[in-house]
Amino acid sequence: MKAIIKFFKRTYHNVLQSIAFYPVLISLLYGVAAVISLKIDSSELVAQLKEDASYLFIQDYDTVRAMLSTFIGGIISLTVFSFSMVMVVLGQASSDFSPRLLPGLISNKKNQIILGTYVGTLLYCTLILLSLGAYGIDSSAVGLSAMLAALMSILCIVLFIYFINSISSAIQIHNIIEGIYQRCDTYLEDELQEKDASKIALQYIDTGGWKPIVTDKTGYFRGFDSVLMSSSVKEDDNQIEIVPYLNQHIWKGDVALRVKNDISEEAHKNLLFCMDISSDRHEDDKGIGGMIKLTEIAVKAMSPGINDPGTAIGAVTKLGSLLATFLRFPHMVSTTLDKGSMILIHKNIPAEELMRILVQPIRLYSKKDSTVMYELIKALQYVVSAPGISNDHRKAVVKELGALRSDLEKNIENDVDRENILALFEEK
Numbered sequence: 001m002k003a004i005i006k007f008f009k010r011t012y013h014n015v016l017q018s019i020a021f022y023p024v025l026i027s028l029l030y031g032v033a034a035v036i037s038l039k040i041d042s043s044e045l046v047a048q049l050k051e052d053a054s055y056l057f058i059q060d061y062d063t064v065r066a067m068l069s070t071f072i073g074g075i076i077s078l079t080v081f082s083f084s085m086v087m088v089v090l091g092q093a094s095s096d097f098s099p100r101l102l103p104g105l106i107s108n109k110k111n112q113i114i115l116g117t118y119v120g121t122l123l124y125c126t127l128i129l130l131s132l133g134a135y136g137i138d139s140s141a142v143g144l145s146a147m148l149a150a151l152m153s154i155l156c157i158v159l160f161i162y163f164i165n166s167i168s169s170a171i172q173i174h175n176i177i178e179g180i181y182q183r184c185d186t187y188l189e190d191e192l193q194e195k196d197a198s199k200i201a202l203q204y205i206d207t208g209g210w211k212p213i214v215t216d217k218t219g220y221f222r223g224f225d226s227v228l229m230s231s232s233v234k235e236d237d238n239q240i241e242i243v244p245y246l247n248q249h250i251w252k253g254d255v256a257l258r259v260k261n262d263i264s265e266e267a268h269k270n271l272l273f274c275m276d277i278s279s280d281r282h283e284d285d286k287g288i289g290g291m292i293k294l295t296e297i298a299v300k301a302m303s304p305g306i307n308d309p310g311t312a313i314g315a316v317t318k319l320g321s322l323l324a325t326f327l328r329f330p331h332m333v334s335t336t337l338d339k340g341s342m343i344l345i346h347k348n349i350p351a352e353e354l355m356r357i358l359v360q361p362i363r364l365y366s367k368k369d370s371t372v373m374y375e376l377i378k379a380l381q382y383v384v385s386a387p388g389i390s391n392d393h394r395k396a397v398v399k400e401l402g403a404l405r406s407d408l409e410k411n412i413e414n415d416v417d418r419e420n421i422l423a424l425f426e427e428k
Contacts, residue, residue, distance in 0.1 A: 019086075022112035023119050030120030030152075034127040037145040061132065064146045068129040071153045072122060078160050079118040086111065089171045096306065097173060098296040110166060114159045121152040173311050177297065181318040184290030188325045191287075205332060205345065207241045210258035213268060218252045219277040221245070226337060226344065228274045233267045237341045240271065245349040247288045250277070288349060288357075291326070294319045295358045302365045302372065312366060313375045319358060320379025324386035327351055327393045351396035359400050367407040370417045377404060377424045401425070 058064050093101050128145045169175055221244040226234075239260040244250050257271055294315045301311035335344045349357075359380070366372040383389070384397050405425055412418040 019112060019115075022109060023116035026113065026116030027120045027123050030124045031127065033148075034124045034145070037148055038128070038131055041144045058143055058146045064143075065129065065132055067146065068125050068132075068149060071125045071149055072129065075118055075122045075125070075153065075156055078156060079115070079122065082115060082118065082160070082163055085167055086115075089167055093171060093176070096300075097176065097311075098293065098300050100293055100296055101176060108170065111163065111170070114163045114166075117152075117159055118156055121149075121156050124152060125149050173297070174314055177294065177311075177314050177318055180290045180293050181322065184286065184322055185325065187286040187290075188322065192325070192328060205241075205334075207258045207260075207345075210239075210241065210260050211262065212255040213257040213259065213271060214253050215250055215256035215275065215277065216252060216272060217275075217277045218250070219279050221248050221250055221256075222276040222278045224344065224346075225274050225276055226335075228270075229337075229342075230267070230270045233263075233270050234337050234342050236263070236267070237261075238263065239343040239345065241345040242347065245347045245353075247292070248349070287326070288354075291319060291322050291358055294322070295361055298362050298372075299365050302362075302369065309366075309369055309371050312362070312369075312372045316362060316372065316375045316379055320382050323354065323358065323379070323397075324383045324389070326354065327383065327386070327390075327397075328388040331390075331392075351393040352399075355396055355400040360403075363400075363404055363407060367411045370408075370412055370421050373404070373408060373412075374421055374424065377401070377421070380404070381424070 058067065090102055128149055131145075223246065224242050241258040243255050243257060250256060256275055259271075263271075298312040298315035298319070300306060301308040301315070329348045331348060331350070333346045333348070335346065336342070337344065359376070362372070362376060366376070380397055380401050384394055384401070405422065408418065408421055412421060
């Protein structure tokens with residue numbers, strides 16, 4: 001049963017990320033609407049409406065057939081053009097910014113709904129056109145359905161205009177950076193403000209003598225799902241440390257968990273089953289995932305083929321704000337499960353690791369560009385002075401500032417530029 005739950009959770013996540021999810025769902029709804037409209041067309045109420053407002057209903061067979069054929073041809077052209085534009089946008093975003101941005105652009109619900117409306121209208125018109133052969137040349141039983149097809153086609157034209165504007169905005173890098181920042185910042189603020197009596201912040205706990213449990217998979221740690229734990233394990237009076245932090249890459253055979261007391265072989269397998277390990281490092285923009293994307297955008301912008309300091313500066317400024325929020329998290333958090341017996345200990349990513357993953361790549365790629373380095377220094381200084389950050393975290397940021405200064409002294413060749421930028425370190 002637990003395996004089925006895990007399978008459906010993973011499938012649900014993959015389906016929502018698919019570009020075909022909303023188009024398929026909306027197309028099915030339009031197909032049902034076509035069947036319902038054909039049934040209603042032959043009702044007495046619609047027949048009365050056709051007599052009272054005949055100017056709203058097309059009852060000529062040839063006119064209806066020509067109109068539906070025109071709609072189908074036009075909507076096919078709109079659909080092909082829109083899908084082609086999406087592919088062009090995805091290719092440009094991958095080559096100019098980062099391939100890791102593609103999942104976010106693909107899962108844009110507004111564009112999926114628009115494409116779904118195209119395909120759904122196409123299906124609706126096709127079904128109505130097919131029904132003309134069933135009702136006969138002298139029948140007027142598709143007047144309402146034909147009118148609805150015309151309204152749907154007008155809606156497609158309106159949506160096409162909106163789609164052009166939407167897709168042109170989505171590819172603009174400042175909108176991409178702002179979108180990643182907003183999603184990541186909202187997640188971090190929600191996590192910080194979440195009040196849960198079962199959660200306790202910890203600075204340090206000695207788990208060196210606890211029993212290790214090694215992982216049987218290689219990949220990126222995406223979380224520990226306590227819902228999948230068996231009742232016997234939850235009710236056990238024990239403590240479990242989850243060793244990897246969120247999004248950390250672990251190898252098969254690495255220590256994934258540590259338990260305080262001995263557990264059975266069945267409990268051992270169940271705990272490993274609760275581990276969510278993925279081959280994809282960038283499944284979403286939550287927490288560290290969004291900040292890694294901003295780092296990759298900055299690094300790609302400073303590559304010789306792109307050379308776009310403006311984009312790098314935009315990513316660095318957003319990254320500094322997110323770092324100041326992220327470093328307010330405690331080193332560890334202990335969570336008591338529902339039964340009150342089992343305690344889970346989660347680790348947050350250390351500040352030193354954050355500097356290595358997020359700041360060092362930008363420093364190494366941009367150390368000769370004084371404009372980007374200026375913003376990176378200001379961002380780290382903002383993080384150091386931000387409230388709610390522990391002394392250990394501040395020391396890690398200060399250490400990275402020292403490494404940044406050392407690189408600047410060696411790589412900024414112009415004496416005036418070097419003197420001006422090094423003066424930032426003297427500011428308080």
